[in-house]
Amino acid sequence: MTALPSGARVSLTPRAQQIAVEARALLEERGREALSMRNIAARIGIRAASLYEHFADKRAVENAIVAAGLYEQGDFIAARLEANPDEPPMRVVAEAYRDFALDHQALYALTMSRGLDRDAPDVAAAERYAAGFLRRAVGDRWELGLAFWAFAHGVIDLEMHDRLPPNRDPRDVWEEGLAALLKDLGAEGANA
């Protein structure tokens, strides 16, 4: 069940792979508005024009980053589930989701605040892979599963935009909402 390296899941030439890796590093180091074709190229030591030999346009580069990020997010969740077999899976998935997002904020924002290009096969497959963990954690209560996701995303997004009151700990908000939802999920989802 150990995951393949994400490179093996994605249909890119080796060079395009490498560019996507550097682009992602750039994104995480310098933020989203630094992710320009020029900056990506400069980091690799080539000219922006040369990138178009490997990607049709900027959107395609972003898609590669997003797809790789979703696989990595899934792998991270999978590892946490393996490491915590006695915790309620939905709690493990939720905590892992949040930790990953907060550890990769620019990547998370890129993934969530643009529409996903579902006609890009790599993106669509990566989305299915990542969503699978949520699905399995909630059994047949798929709508409630999506509600967990919405709650998690909402807390993370408010936190990232500094919208929560400064005198409150976001972790308390998180715990309060998560507990309420888990109560509703009940025993059904209590173990995998």
Next chain:
Amino acid sequence: MTALPSGARVSLTPRAQQIAVEARALLEERGREALSMRNIAARIGIRAASLYEHFADKRAVENAIVAAGLYEQGDFIAARLEANPDEPPMRVVAEAYRDFALDHQALYALTMSRGLDRDAPDVAAAERYAAGFLRRAVGDRWELGLAFWAFAHGVIDLEMHDRLPPNRDPRDVWEEGLAALLKDLGAEGANA
């Protein structure tokens, strides 16, 4: 308790007020990336340079839009509460929040996906006004109130970015999560 017209709450010259109104109309009609100084000016029939007589920079124009939007959102929620005195207030607030957001998507996105400029006094006051309704709806369970907000924002944001599965009704996700949170809030918040 009827609200003042939002103009009266905001410290802008009449001309600046008028510009902000047009800017907001532009935002709602043509979306966020159409909100440029050039486009705002063109809609009024002046040149972009002239706007700087009334606002220090673009950010200030956005702040005026956001502050007015928050007051309007608050008024909308207040009206719903008055119209539904027998419903659980937290449910009324949540439903009103969602309806307002979905009816003013570009405004909502502008308000939520930029940081708020809290040193702009108008913005800070508007935020307090809008947050007050949530506060009163949850009594002393303020963290849970923030969890309601996070959940609502999360559903709305996923919905706006087309992230929810196409074969599921977002309303079902909404209802499922809201019901779970309301259950946890219990009788305390059942009436105002």
Next chain:
DNA sequence: GTCTATATCAAGATAGAC
């Protein structure tokens, strides 16, 4: 309060040579 004119910058993308 608005104008013209302009500075400044940066973005995505293409053509065609090597």
Next chain:
DNA sequence: GTCTATCTTGATATAGAC
């Protein structure tokens, strides 16, 4: 696969005249 050179567009913002 990368280069140079360039096109095209569009943004925020300022100076100074009227």
